[in-house]
Amino acid sequence: xxxxxxxxxxxxxxxxxxxxxxxxxxxxxxxxxxxxxxxxxxxxxxxxxxxxxxxxxxxxxxxxxxxxxxxxxxxxxxxxxxxxxxxxxxxxxxxxxxxxxxxxxxxxxxxxxxxxxxxxxxxxxxxxxxxxxxxxxxxxxxxxxxxxxxxxxxxxxxxxxxxxxxxxxxxxxxxxxxxxxxxxxxxxxxxxxxxxxxxxxxxxxxxxxxxxxxxxxxxxxxxxxxxxxxxxxxxxxxxxxxxxxxxxxxxxxxxxxxxxxxxxxxxxxxxxxxxxxxxxxxxxxxxxxxxxxxxxxxxxxxxxxxxxxxxxxxxxxxxxxxxxxxxxxxxxxxxxxxxxxxxxxxxxxxxxxxxxxxxxxxxxxxxxxxxxxxxxxxxxxxxxxxxx
Amino acid sequence: xxxxxxxxxxxxxxxxxxxxxxxxxxxxxxxxxxxxxxxxxxxxxxxxxxxxxxxxxxxxxxxxxxxxxxxxxxxxxxxxxxxxxxxxxxxxxxxxxxxxxxxxxxxxxxxxxxxxxxxxxxxxxxxxxxxxxxxxxxxxxxxxxxxxxxxxxxxxxxxxxxxxxxxxxxxxxxxxxxxxxxxxxxxxxxxxxxxxxxxxxxxxxxxxxxxxxxxxxxxxxxxxxxxxxxxxxxxxxxxxxxxxxxxxxxxxxxxxxxxxxxxxxxxxxxxxxxxxxxxxxxxxxxxxxxxxxxxxxxxxxxxxxxxxxxxxxxxxxxxxxxxxxxxxxxxxxxxxxxxxxxxxxxxxxxxxxxxxxxxxxxxxxxxxxxxxxxxxxxxxxxxxxxxx
Numbered sequence: 001x002x003x004x005x006x007x008x009x010x011x012x013x014x015x016x017x018x019x020x021x022x023x024x025x026x027x028x029x030x031x032x033x034x035x036x037x038x039x040x041x042x043x044x045x046x047x048x049x050x051x052x053x054x055x056x057x058x059x060x061x062x063x064x065x066x067x068x069x070x071x072x073x074x075x076x077x078x079x080x081x082x083x084x085x086x087x088x089x090x091x092x093x094x095x096x097x098x099x100x101x102x103x104x105x106x107x108x109x110x111x112x113x114x115x116x117x118x119x120x121x122x123x124x125x126x127x128x129x130x131x132x133x134x135x136x137x138x139x140x141x142x143x144x145x146x147x148x149x150x151x152x153x154x155x156x157x158x159x160x161x162x163x164x165x166x167x168x169x170x171x172x173x174x175x176x177x178x179x180x181x182x183x184x185x186x187x188x189x190x191x192x193x194x195x196x197x198x199x200x201x202x203x204x205x206x207x208x209x210x211x212x213x214x215x216x217x218x219x220x221x222x223x224x225x226x227x228x229x230x231x232x233x234x235x236x237x238x239x240x241x242x243x244x245x246x247x248x249x250x251x252x253x254x255x256x257x258x259x260x261x262x263x264x265x266x267x268x269x270x271x272x273x274x275x276x277x278x279x280x281x282x283x284x285x286x287x288x289x290x291x292x293x294x295x296x297x298x299x300x301x302x303x304x305x306x307x308x309x310x311x312x313x314x315x316x317x318x319x320x321x322x323x324x325x326x327x328x329x330x331x332x333x334x335x336x337x338x339x340x341x342x343x344x345x346x347x348x349x350x351x352x353x354x355x356x357x358x359x360x361x362x363x364x365x366x367x368x369x370x371x372x373x374x375x376x377x378x379x380x381x382x383x384x385x386x387x388x
Numbered sequence: 389x390x391x392x393x394x395x396x397x398x399x400x401x402x403x404x405x406x407x408x409x410x411x412x413x414x415x416x417x418x419x420x421x422x423x424x425x426x427x428x429x430x431x432x433x434x435x436x437x438x439x440x441x442x443x444x445x446x447x448x449x450x451x452x453x454x455x456x457x458x459x460x461x462x463x464x465x466x467x468x469x470x471x472x473x474x475x476x477x478x479x480x481x482x483x484x485x486x487x488x489x490x491x492x493x494x495x496x497x498x499x500x501x502x503x504x505x506x507x508x509x510x511x512x513x514x515x516x517x518x519x520x521x522x523x524x525x526x527x528x529x530x531x532x533x534x535x536x537x538x539x540x541x542x543x544x545x546x547x548x549x550x551x552x553x554x555x556x557x558x559x560x561x562x563x564x565x566x567x568x569x570x571x572x573x574x575x576x577x578x579x580x581x582x583x584x585x586x587x588x589x590x591x592x593x594x595x596x597x598x599x600x601x602x603x604x605x606x607x608x609x610x611x612x613x614x615x616x617x618x619x620x621x622x623x624x625x626x627x628x629x630x631x632x633x634x635x636x637x638x639x640x641x642x643x644x645x646x647x648x649x650x651x652x653x654x655x656x657x658x659x660x661x662x663x664x665x666x667x668x669x670x671x672x673x674x675x676x677x678x679x680x681x682x683x684x685x686x687x688x689x690x691x692x693x694x695x696x697x698x699x700x701x702x703x704x705x706x707x708x709x710x711x712x713x714x715x716x717x718x719x720x721x722x723x724x725x726x727x728x729x730x731x732x733x734x735x736x737x738x739x740x741x742x743x744x745x746x747x748x749x750x751x752x753x754x755x756x757x758x759x760x761x762x763x764x765x766x767x768x769x770x771x772x773x774x775x776x
Contacts, residue, residue, distance in 0.1 A: 014402065015427065035429060039403065044427040204616040218701070220613045220620070227703025228592040229737050232608070238697040239731045250735025251696075308639075309626040309697060313606070315615025343627045347638025349617050 015040060015048050020057070020081070028061055028080035049079055056082055056147075087147045089134060089176075090368025092154040092185050093126040093168060095119065095212065100134050101365040102143060109196075109369070112362045113137040123155065127171035134176075148178050152368030154185030156213075181371060183226075187233045188367025189322055189357070190217025191224050195370040197358035198320045206316040206352070208235050210303065210332070211278070211323035214256040218314060224374070236260070238306050255306050259299040261324065267295045278324050285328050293331065300325075300332040304339025311344040311352060322357030329356065403428060403436050408445070408469070416449055416468035437467055444470055444535070475535045477522060477564075478756025480542040480573050481514040481556060483507065483600065488522050489753040490531060497584075497757070500750045501525040511543065515559035522564075536566050540756030542573030544601075569759060571614075575621045576755025577745070578605025579612050581708050583758040585746035590706040594698055594740070596623050598691065598720070599666070599711035602644040606702060612762070624648070626694050643694050647687040649712065655683045666712050673716050681719065688713075688720040692727025699732040699740060710745030717744065 015038075022037045023029070029037070035045050052058040060077045092099040096119060102111045115133045117126055130153075138145050151172050169180040190199070190207035199205040205219040214236030218225045225232040236256030237249045244253020257263060261278050268275055268284070271291040275281045284292040307319060319340070325332050333354050340351040359366060403426075410425045411417070417425070423433050440446040448465045480487040484507060490499045503521045505514055518541075526533055539560050557568040578587070578595035587593040593607040602624030606613045613620040624644030625637045632641020645651060649666050656663050656672070659679035663669045672680040695707060707728070713720050721742050728739040747754060 011406065011427065018399065039399065039429060039432040041423065041427060041429040041432075044429075202616075216701075220608065220615070221611065223609065223611070225608045225613075225702065227608070228590075228705035228740070229703055231703040231733070231737060232701065234700045234703070234733060237700045237733050239693065239700075242693055242696075242727075242731055248735065249733045251700075251731045251733060305627065305630055306697070308630075309694070310701060312622045312625045312627075312639075313604075313620065313698060313701075314613065315617055315619040315622070317616035339630075343630055343639045345619070345622060345625050345637045345639060347636065349619060352616070 012048070015044060016052065019045070019048055019052065023058065023079065023081050028078040030076040030078055032076060034079060057086065057149075058082055082147075086149050087143070087145070088149055088369045088372050089151045090154070090188070090365040090370075090372075091127075091130045091134075091151060091172065092188070092362075092364035092368065093117070093123060093130065093156070094154075094185065094364070095156055097361075098126060098129050098133060099362055099365040100130060100137065101362055101369055102134075102137070103366075103369045103373075109366060111137055111141050111143065112365065114361075123168040124171050127153075127168045127175075131172060131175040145176065148176055150178055150372040151176060151180045152188070152371035153180060153182040154188040154364040154368050155182055156185060183230065183367075183371055184215065184217070184233065185364035185367070186215030187217035187224060187226075188365075188371060189359070189363035190219060190233070190320070190367070191370040191374070192359055192363045192367035193320050193322070193357055194219050194224075195373070196366065197363065198355050199318055202316075202318040204314070204316040205318050205320060206307065206310055206314060207233075207320045207322065207357070208303070208307065209323040209357075210259070210321065210325040212261050214260055214303070214323075218310075218316075220314065220316075235306065235310065238309070240302060240306060255303065259302055264295055264299055267299075268292050271295065282324060282327060285331060296325070296328065296331060297335050300335035301339055303332075304336035305343065307336060308339050308343035311340055315349075316352050319352050319354045320357050321354065322359075322363060326356045400436070403432060404440065407433070407436055407440065411446065411467065411469050416466040418464040418466055420464060422467060445474065445537075446470055470535075474537050475531070475533070476537055476757045476760050477539045478542070478576070478753040478758075478760075479515075479518045479522075479539060479560065480576070480750075480752035480756065481505070481511060481518065481544070482542075482573065482752070483544055485749075486514060486517050486521060487750055487753040488518060488525065489750055489757055490522075490525070491754075491757045491761075497754060499525055499529050499531065500753065502749075511556040512559050515541075515556045515563075519560060519563040533564065536564050538566055538760040539564060539568045540576070540759035541568060541570040542576040542752040542756055543570055544573060571618065571755075571759055572603065572605070572621065573752035573755070574603030575605035575612060575614075576759060577710055577747070577751035578607060578621070578708070578755070579758040579762070580747055580751045580755035581710070581745055582607050582612075583761070584754065585751065586708045586743050587706055590704075592702070592704040593706050593708060594695065594702060594704040595621075595708045595710065595745070596691070596695065597711040597745075598647070598709065598713040600649050602648055602691070602711075606698075606704075608702065608704075623694065623698065626697070628690060628694060643691065647690055652683055652687055655687075656680050659683065670712060670715060673719060684713070684716065684719060685723050688723035689727055691720075692724035693731065695724060696727050696731035699728055703737075704740050707740050707742045708745050709742065710747075710751060714744045 018038045035042055058079050059082045061080050088103045090101040097114055098117050099114045101109050103109045113133055117129055153168050169182050173180040186209045193199040193207055194205055203222045208216040216235035217233040237254045239251055239253045240255050240258055241253030246252055247254040247257050265275050273291045285296045337354045344351055406426045423430055446467050447470045449468050476491045478489040485502055486505045487502045489497050491497045501521055505517055541556050557570050561568040574597045581587040581595055582593055591610045596604040604623035605621040625642045627639055627641045628643050628646055629641030634640055635642040635645050653663050661679045673684045725742045732739055
C-alpha cells in the first residue's frame with residue numbers, strides 16, 4: 001500500500017524525468033516551449049525547473065529565437081542540461097580487485113581504472129582504496145569531481161546486511177558529498193550488459209557470472225529484479241543436491257560449491273591434473289587437456305540444467321554468460337545450449353539465445369553507473385535520447 | 389528502444405491515470421480543482437477529460453460550492469467518475485470449468501459464476517460458453533453490459549501460440565465490442581492473490597498452483613513478470629530429473645509429471661491405495677491414510693526443493709500455495725517450509741512466509757479483472773484508493 005507522500009514523490013520524479021527527457025531530446029528551450037512540450041502547467045514546470053537548477057542539473061542560458069512574435073521586455077531565457085553536471089561513478093569492490101568507471105551525463109564511460117585489494121579488507125577499507133583510486137584517475141585525466149552526481153557501488157555476496165552496504169556507502173558518500181547506492185556486483189554486471197553490452201535491446205535477460213563464485217542477475221520487462229531483501233539473482237545457491245555438502249550460505253549442495261573454480265580445480269586434481277589457479281585452469285581447457293575439458297564440460301552441463309529451470313520459470317529472450325569461464329566460448333556455452341534445448345520447455349518455445357558477456361571485468365563498475373542512471377530514469381528501458 | 393509515439397502514448401496514459409486517481413480519491417470536483425490537484429496544465433487537462441468523457445469513463449455533474457469567490461456566469465460543472473462505467477469482466481477458461489467474475493469501477497467483485505466445459509472444447513467453443521454465462525448472470529443480476537470496459541481472459545498452458553489467445557479474445561471481443569486480453573490462468577491467479585488475497589501488500593511474491601497441473605506466477609517489485617514470450621511462471625516444467633520420463637512440454641522429468649494429481653494417484657495405487665480422483669485423494673490425505681499421507685508429503689518436499697531454488701533466485705517475501713493440494717494446509721505447507729528453511733540461503737536471510745492462497749477457485753477469473761485494472765494503471769502497485 002502506498003502512502004500519499006510516496007505517490008506525490010513519484011509524480012514529481014515522473015515530471016522531472018519528462019523535463020529532462022525533453023531537454024535531452026531537443027536541446028535548450030524556453031520555459032514556454034517546455035510547457036507545450038511536456039504538457040505540464042506553468043506552475044508545475046517552474047517549480048520543477050527551480051529544483052533542477054538548485055541541484056545543478058539544468059542551467060539557464062541565453063535567449064532563443066523561436067520565430068514567435070514576442071511582447072516587450074527581455075527575451076525568454078533558455079533552459080538547458082548542465083554540461084558539467086551528471087558525472088556518475090561506478091565502483092566494484094571485488095574479492096581481490098577494486099574497479100572504478102566514470103561516465104558523463106551522456107551516459108558514456110569516459111574512464112576506468114583498477115587496483116588490487118587485500119583479500120581480507122572489509123568494505124570500509126575497500127571503499128577508502130576506491131576513493132584514492134577515483135581521486136587519482138580524475139587528477140590524471142583532468143576530470144573535475146565538483147560535477148559528481150552519484151556513485152553506484154557493487155559488493156560481493158548477498159545484500160542481506162544493511163550495515164555492510166552502509167559501511168561502503170558511508171565512506172564514499174563522506175568522501176565525495178554525494179548520494180551513494182550499493183548493490184550486488186553480479187546484479188550490477190547484468191544491468192551493465194543490458195545497458196551497453198551483450199543484452200542490449202533485450203527486455204528479458206538471465207545473466208550468470210561463473211568464476212570463483214557463481215552469481216547472477218535477472219532483467220524482466222526491462223527492469224532489474226531486486227527481490228524482497230535485495231537478494232534476487234543468487235543462481236549459485238540453487239541446490240543441485242539437497243543431500244550434498246554444506247555451503248557457506250547455510251544450504252546444501254549449492255551450484256557454486258559444485259562448479260565454482262575451486263571445485264573445478266579439485267575435480268581436475270582428482271583426475272590427476274594439478275593446476276595452480278584460474279588462469280592455469282582456463283589455459284588447460286583452451287589447449288583441450290582431456291581431463292580438464294571433461295571437468296569443464298560436465299560443470300557447464302550442470303549449470304545448464306539449473307539454467308533450464310530458471311529459463312522455464314522466467315522465460316528470458318537471452319541468457320548472457322559472464323565471468324572467467326565464459327571466456328572459454330563454445331566449450332561452456334554449447335553444453336548450456338544443449339541443456340536448455342532439452343529441458344526448458346523445448347516443445348513449447350524456442351530456447352533463448354545463449355551468448356557470452358561483452359563488457360569484461362569492468363562490467364560491475366559500469367553497472368554501478370547504470371544503477372544510478374536508472375534511479376534518475378523511472379521510465380524503462382533506458383531510452384535512446386534520439387527516440388524520445 | 390522506444391518510438392516517440394509510444395512515449396507520448398505512455399505520457400497520456402500516465403496523465404489519464406493521475407486524473408482518474410484524483411477523482412477516485414477525492415470524488416467529484418471542478419476542472420479548476422483538478423488542475424491544481426494533478427499539476428497538469430489546463431490545456432492538457434481539458435483534452436484528457438474530453439477523451440475520458442468520450443469513452444464514458446467520466447461524466448459531468450452539477451456545480452460544486454467550493455467556498456471560493458466566483459465571477460459571473462454559470463457555476464463550474466463538476467467532473468466525476470461514471471458510476472455506470474468501468475465494468476470489468478474476468479474469464480477463466482479452465483480444463484473442465486468456465487468461470488467468470490464481474491467487477492465495478494471501484495474494483496469490487498460484484499458477481500461470479502461457473503459452468504462446466506467439455507474437456508475437448510477448444511478456446512473458441514469455451515469462449516462462446518463464457519459469453520452465454522456472462523449474459524445470463526448479467527440478466528439475472530440486472531447488470532448492464534453497456535458499461536463494459538474490458539475483459540481479461542485466463543487460458544490453460546504456455547502462452548506461446550498467439551493464435552490460441554486470439555481465438556478466445558476474438559470471440560469475446562466480437563460478442564461484447566470491447567478490448568480483450570488473455571494470459572495464463574495460473575499467472576492471473578497470482579495477480580488476483582496480490583490484488584485481493586493472500587499476497588496483498590507483498591511486492592515480491594512467488595505463487596504456485598498445485599492441482600492436476602503445476603503452474604505459477606511471479607510478482608517482483610509489485611509487477612507481474614511476463615517473460616519474453618509471455619511464459620513466465622512455469623514452475624511445473626522445472627526438471628527434477630533430467631534423465632526422467634518425457635513430458636508433454638518436450639522436456640524430461642518435469643515437476644508436474646512428478647507431483648501433479650495424476651502422479652499422486654498413481655503413486656498411491658502403487659502403494660496399494662486405489663483412489664478415484666482428486667476429491668478422493670484429498671479426502672484420504674485429510675483422514676491421514678498413511679500411504680497417501682506419505683505420497684503427499686514426499687511430493688510437497690519435492691515441490692519445496694524446487695521452490696527453494698526459485699526463492700534463492702527471486703528472493704520473494706511471500707510464497708503463496710494455491711490449487712487443490714493447498715487445501716490440505718500444514719500437510720503440504722510444512723514440508724515446503726522445511727525445504728526452504730534448509731536450502732534457500734538459510735544462513736543469509738529469513739525464509740519467506742509460506743501461506744495458502746485465499747481466493748479459491750475463482751482466483752483466475754478475478755485475475756482477469758486484475759489484469760485489466762493494471763492495464764489502466766501504469767503506476768505499480770495498484771494503489772489503495774484511500775491512499776493516493
